[in-house]
Amino acid sequence: MTTFIHPSESVNRPNSPGQRFLYAISDVWTMTRRDFMHWRGRPGTILLGWLFPVMIVLMFGFLFGGAIRVPGDGGYFEFLxxxxxxxxxxxxxxxxVISVASDASKGVTDRFRSMPMNASAVVLGRCIADMLNSIVGLAVLIGTGLLLGWQWHDGLNAAIAAIGLLLLLRFALLWVGIYIGLSTKGPEAVVSVQILVWPIGFxxxxxxxxxxxxxxxxxxxxWNPLSATAAAARELFMNPGWQGDNWIARNGILLxxxxxxALTAVFLPLSVRRYRGLRR
Known part of the structure; x- marks a missing residue:
């Protein structure tokens, strides 16, 4: 295992707020870079993560698309x-969850906690690394959609807003995953997330x-958060979507x-508190 630490000056850090903030940023980037180096050692896993949604799109689009009627008789890929x-x-x-739970169960997290580093750097670094990975994966899927004939119809600003809402959901869900990883050590952590992911998705x-x-x-x-983001994305991309007269259907962007x-407000502080309380 490779662990990055600051040079000798990290042992006696200055106490001014500005310098503490700069050291905190440096700690977070160090932990983010650690995750990047781990991914470099297993590129096949990362590539598979980017291509798996593409496979789902092709499967649903070509195998089931002809049996699903799209609102307004639009193209199925526009809707999908x-x-x-x-x-x-x-x-x-x-x-x-696997990465966080593995670090916690093997004592790696305890080693980080013993170092003179910002208490939130480990979980924030993990979140930033996964967000950057998610951005690449989303770009791959958007490229796939464009090749299949999907397009947005309301200008670049609306499209950027839709992408922003998608990444906002990802950011929130990552904190849920980090909290589960810190709370559940061992293979059961993976099973618990798999049990949650598919029902939430479908x-x-x-x-x-x-x-x-x-x-x-x-x-x-x-009321599923995924439904709200999907509805908001369809509205901002001006793609066909399910119609409804209730409050939920009319306020997809707000939801x-x-x-x-709401998810971030709950699980971000819980994750940081859980990290600080490990092995106490």
């Missing part, structure tokens, strides 16, 4: 891609209209902002 962009924000959380408006489900199940799907902020 914004939902898949949102669903991709859930994919890959297993990798986050129990949504990504592939089907919630009104076609039993009433109680449709209500759960409508796509509220849900990630």
């Amino acid at each position: 891609m914004p939902g898949m962009f949102a669903m991709t924000m859930v994919f890959g959380l297993e990798t986050t 129990l949504s408006s990504v592939f089907v209209d919630p009104s076609s489900m039993p009433a109680w199940l449709g209500a759960i799907a409508e 796509a902002i509220i849900w990630p902020i």
Whole structure:
């Protein structure tokens, strides 16, 4: 294992707020760079993570697309891609949980805690590295959609806003994954995330209209944070989407902002507190 530490001056760090902030930024970047180096040693896993959503798009688009009627009789890929962009924000959380849980169970996290470094650097570094990985994965999927005929119809600013909402959801979900990884050590952490990822992904408006489900199940799907982001992306890209007259259907963009902020407000401090409390 390779561990990065600061030079000898890191042992006696200055106490001024500005210098502490600069050292905190340096600590976070050190931990982010550590994750990059680990990924460089297993490029196949990273590449597979980028291509797996592409496979899902091709499978649903070509195998099931002809059987699904799109609102307004639009093209199926126009409808599918914004939902898949949102669903991709859930994919890959297993990798986050595995890495965090592995570091905690092997004592690596305890070693970091014994060093003169910012207490939040480990979890923040992990989150930043995974966000950069998610950006590349989303770019790959957007490129795939463009090749398949998908496009946005309301200008670049609206498209950037949609991408921003997608990454905001990813940022929030990463904190959920980090918290699970810190709380559950061992293989059960991966199983717990896999159990959560697929129901969250499919129990949504990504592939089907919630009104076609039993009433109680449709209500759960409508309130799913993934449904909110998918609906907001379709609206901003001006792609066809499921129509509805209720408050949820009319406020997709608002919910796509509220849900990630609420999840982050809960799980970011929980993750930092959990990290600080390990092995105490």
